[in-house]
Amino acid sequence: MSIRHGLLALLAGGPRYGSRLRTEFEARTGGTWPLNIGQVYTTLGRLERDGMVVQAGADEAGRVLYALTDTGRAELRSWYARPVQRASPPRDELAIKLVLAAGADDIDVREVVEAQRRHVTQALHDHVRHRAEALSRAPEHPEEMARLLVLEQLVFHAEAEVRWLDHCEARLLRRPLARQHPADGREPP
Structure with a gap:
């Protein structure tokens, strides 16, 4: 799973700020894939650049909230519909x-x-x-x-x-x- 799609999936539940996304991602994956907060914000920046998320104001603490766009929702639906490819064996x-x-x-x-x-x-x-x-x-x-x-x-x-x-x-x-x-x-x- 890519961090990109994981963040899109979490944002489908409504606007969130970066550290909350990180916390929710780790909780939902059982702590098996810890994220660096830098990864989260770098990925959010790329998603924003690609038109999949937008900044949607700030919460009461002044943290920037990110929201899913229609393009982001379409990408998320497409990701859920695609099977995970395991054609080439990973380097183990x-x-x-x-x-x-x-x-x-x-x-x-x-x-x-x-x-x-x-x-x-x-x-x-x-x-x-x-x-x-x-x-x-x-x-x-x-x-x-x-x-x-x-x-x-x-x-x-x-x-x-x-x-x-x-x-x-x-x-x-x-x-x-x-x-x-x-x-x-x-x-x-």
């Missing part, structure tokens, strides 16, 4: 690390897999705990639903990563051991 540091470790003579790739598994398992436990807390509050606090959805996505991603690590480990255990070559390049005896 873990995948790159495992590929490079698998080809390195002095690295035990299984140790790399196990270190990542311990890390993601701990993250999974944390996400599940936070999800349980959100579930207990969700019936009384409807705003918890957004946080709950984000936490569930984190749980599913962590579970998928653990499964992928298990797959990688199994594949690595099936591969033949690489022949070690001495530094002079000759085949070992």
Whole structure:
């Protein structure tokens, strides 16, 4: 998700000032995507330049309020209607690390897999705990639903990563051991 579309979505609820947009964005995304206030104001400036938002006066504290324009509403509707493209795989540091470790003579790739598994398992436990807390509050606090959805996505991603690590480990255990070559390049005896 782009910050641009996130801000447009929040402004669909009415005029807001920058720091309120930042606070609401972080609350709605369950705190998983913290924003720098500079990002918010830079993005608002670009949205204003592109005719998607306008300055709509100030609140009682003198903070500039931004409001969605018809162009902004049209862009927001278009964004909601478009599927998220996942055609080209993202550059994933873990995948790159495992590929490079698998080809390195002095690295035990299984140790790399196990270190990542311990890390993601701990993250999974944390996400599940936070999800349980959100579930207990969700019936009384409807705003918890957004946080709950984000936490569930984190749980599913962590579970998928653990499964992928298990797959990688199994594949690595099936591969033949690489022949070690001495530094002079000759085949070992």
